[in-house]
Amino acid sequence: MIIIFATGxxxxxxxxxxxxxxxxxxxxSMKEAGLRLDIEEDGESFAENALIKAKAVADALxxxxxxxxxxxxxDDSGLEIxxxxxxxxxxxxxxxxxxxxFSVKSRDILKRMEGVPDEERTARFVCAISAVFxxxxxxxxxxxxxxxxxHAPAGDNGFGYDPIFYLPEYGRTAAELTDEEKNRIxxxxxxxxxxxxxxxxxxx
Numbered sequence: 001m002i003i004i005f006a007t008g009x010x011x012x013x014x015x016x017x018x019x020x021x022x023x024x025x026x027x028x029s030m031k032e033a034g035l036r037l038d039i040e041e042d043g044e045s046f047a048e049n050a051l052i053k054a055k056a057v058a059d060a061l062x063x064x065x066x067x068x069x070x071x072x073x074x075d076d077s078g079l080e081i082x083x084x085x086x087x088x089x090x091x092x093x094x095x096x097x098x099x100x101x102f103s104v105k106s107r108d109i110l111k112r113m114e115g116v117p118d119e120e121r122t123a124r125f126v127c128a129i130s131a132v133f134x135x136x137x138x139x140x141x142x143x144x145x146x147x148x149x150x151h152a153p154a155g156d157n158g159f160g161y162d163p164i165f166y167l168p169e170y171g172r173t174a175a176e177l178t179d180e181e182k183n184r185i186x187x188x189x190x191x192x193x194x195x196x197x198x199x200x201x202x203x204x
Contacts, residue, residue: 001025001204004033004061006053006074011159018183019192025071025204035060041076046090046128047140049076058132067134071204073195077127077187079161081149083120084112092161106153106164113149121148125165125174125187129195139198143190147174158182 003025005016013029020027030037039056043049053074061067078092088095088109095105113121124147130140145167153163155175162175174182183189 002070003027003199003204004030004035004057004070004072006030006039006057006072009159012075012188014179015183015186015188016192018179019189020196020199023196023199023204025199030057033061041090043076043090046076046078046126047130047142049090050074050128050130051132051138051140054130054132054138070134071199071202072132073129075127075129075188075191077125079123079125079165081109081113081121081123083116083122083149084109102160103153103163106161109149109161110152110164116149118148121150123147123149123165125161127187127191129188129191131195131198133202139195141191141194141198143187143192143194145185145187145190 001024005013005027007013008029008031017027035057037056037060039053041049041052043052054072057074058067058072078089080086080089096108125145128140128142130138132138147165147167150164150166150173154173155163157177158175163173165174167174170177
């Protein structure tokens with residue numbers, strides 16, 4: 001059995017493999033599966049975008065006759081900041097342009113949040129994961145983690161907006177957590193834990 005995850009992000013793949021380590025399947029990235037797709041994520045929610053990506057990869061595999069012993073998973077995740085009306089939200093990766101480094105995106109967010117007191121800096125990471133199976137069935141799970149926007153970036157054990165996402169109960173940002181801590185509590189780990197139950201039901 002094979003699970004193909006619709007991403008080329010190595011940091012994300014490390015996290016996925018660690019969390020799904022006890023699933024009886026080989027876990028490949030889209031790149032490792034030999035697919036090069038430019039998928040337009042035009043959904044209006046994390047769940048819609050995740051399903052769009054999963055279906056696009058499943059369709060590409062089916063066209064090559066390779067979609068018979070595998071499942072395709074895809075995620076869409078992002079940062080929702082209450083003070084900014086949920087921004088950057090589903091545009092988290094595209095905020096200020098897809099090629100703009102996250103360090104620049106984060107600095108812009110910190111500037112927009114200047115002077116905002118801690119109690120009004122509430123935010124959350126959201127992750128939706130969709131799986132598409134050869135019989136045409138699909139399922140989507142969702143995980144979140146609550147925190148707030150810090151006042152300056154901190155930590156280098158993470159990617160994306162991790163350095164500015166502060167977790168009060170840990171007294172650290174997401175980028176200051178160990179891999180083990182992050183894999184226990186992250187939005188992706190929570191969505192993956194629910195997805196793992198679905199995969200096991202289907203024999204993975």
